[in-house]
Amino acid sequence: MVQFIDLTLAGLSAGVVYAAIGLALVLIWRATRIVNFAQGGMLMITTFLAYTVISDGGSYWLALAVAIAAGLVLGAVVERVLIRPVENKPPLNAVVVTFGLLVLLQGVAGMVFGGTPRSYPPAFGIRGFMVSGRRLLFTPNDLWVVLVVLAVMAGLAAVFRWTPLGLKMRSAAFAPEVARLLGVRVGRMFTVGWALAAAVGALAGVLIAPDTFVSPNAFDATLVFGFTAAVIGGLDSPPGAVVGGVSLGLVLSYVSGYLGSDVVGLGALVVLVIVLMVRPNGLFGHATGRRV
C-alpha cells in the first residue's frame, strides 16, 4: 500500500511536468497547426540561462523568473522570425524549420556550456514527508512542482475562457480569416501563443531540471513523454494535455515500480497505442470528417 501511494505521488509529480510540456505543444498546435519539435531545445536554453543565474549567485526564484521571461521572448522571436514565413505553407516546411532550430539550439548550448550535465537545485527540500511514522518518497519540492503547474494551468484556462485576449486567441486559432474580419490581429495572437507556450515550457524545464540535470540533451526523454501526453490528450485540447500528462505520469510510475524501470519507455508506447486505438483523435480530440 505504501508503495502504491509512493508510486502514485511520484507519478503525479512527473505527470504534471509532462502535462506542462504537452500544454506548450498544444498551445502552439492550436494556434498555428505546427508541432514545435524545437520545444525541447527552447526549454533547454532557458533552463541553461536559469542555471547561469544560480551559478552566479542568484536565487532559485530569480532564476525561475529569468527562465520564464526568456521563454516569453524566445517564443515570440522564434514565431516572428522563423515560423511566420512557413505558416500556411506545406506542413513539412514547419517540421524542417523546428527540427533545424532544435539542432541549432542543442549545438549552440554544447558550444557555450559543454556537454557535462550540471546539477540544478530544487526549490524546496527533497526529503520525503513524514506520514504516521513513515517517510514517503513524495517531497516538499514535488508538492511545489504539482501546485505550481496546476496553478499555471488554471491561470491559463481562466485567461482563455474569460479575458478579451483569450477570446481573440481562441478565435484566431479556430477561424483565422473570420477573426481578421472582426478586427483581431491574428498574427499578433500567434506570437502571443508561441510566447505563452515557450514560457510554460521554460517553467517545465526549471521544474524537472533537479531530476534530469542540465545538459544539451538532458530533456530529450521528458520531451518525448510531454509529446506523448499531448497526443493522448488530442493535441488540440489544453485540458487533454493535462489529463494525458498526469495519466501518463501515473502509468509510467506504476510500470517502473511494479515491472521495472527498464520497460518505462515501452509502457509509454503501449499507453499511446491503446489510447489511439480506442480514440484515434485522442481523449479530448474532436473527430473531424475527412473528404476523400
Next chain:
Amino acid sequence: MLDIAGLTVEYGAIRALDSVDLTVAEGSITAVLGANGAGKSTLLRTISGLVGAAAGTIRLLDRKITGRSPEDVVRQGIAHVPEGRGMIDELTVDENLRLGGLCRVDRTRARDGIARMLTLFPQLASARNRRAETLSGGERQMLAIARALMSRPRLLLLDEPSLGLAPRVIADIVRTLRQLRDDDGLTILLVEQNAATALSVADRAVVLNLGRKVADDNANSLAADDRVRHAYLGM
C-alpha cells in the same frame, strides 16, 4: 459613401474582376447579382482586404482603403459577413457577439451593443450561452449579422445571407435589413444569387458576369429589364 473605380482582381492567370466601377450611396441597400463565379464574393473580399487588388481603388468616405489589411478595414467602419456566415462553432453566442465588439475602443458601449443585438434578434437572447454549432441556419445568419454590427459599421457587406434558408427565415432577414437601413441609416452591400429576394429589398443593383459589370441601375428598373433578367438573372 463607397466608391470603387477600375477594380481588377486576379487569381494567378484568372481575372476574377475586370475594371469594375461601383458607387454605393449612404443609407442605401445595393445588391450585387450574378451567377456563380461572376466575381461577387471576390468583390466583397477585396473591399474588406482579404484579397489584394491588381489595379483600381476603393474609397470609403473619400479615404482610400485599397491595400489595407482586414483588421484595419473593419476599424474604418466596414463589417463583412463572409460567405457561409463565418460562424466560430466552438464559441458561444455571447462570445461571438463579444468578439465582434472587441475592435472597438469603448468596451462599455460594446456591452450596450450586445443588449441591442438581442433586442434586434430576439432568437439569440435565449441561446446566449449555447455554442454556435447548436444553432439553426437562420439563427447562425442572424448571429453573423449581429456580430458584424457589434463593430458599429457604417457599411455592412453581406455575402449570400439567404443561402440555404427557409423562405420564412429569409423574410425575417430581409425585414431586419430594411429596419437597419431605415432606422439606423446603415449602408448595406448585399451579394446574392437569389435575385428576386435581393431586388425586393435593394434600392440599387448591379449585375456581374465573368468579372465584368454588365448592368447597374435602380432595383425596380433592373427588375423590369427583360434583357438583364433573361440573360443574367434566370428570372
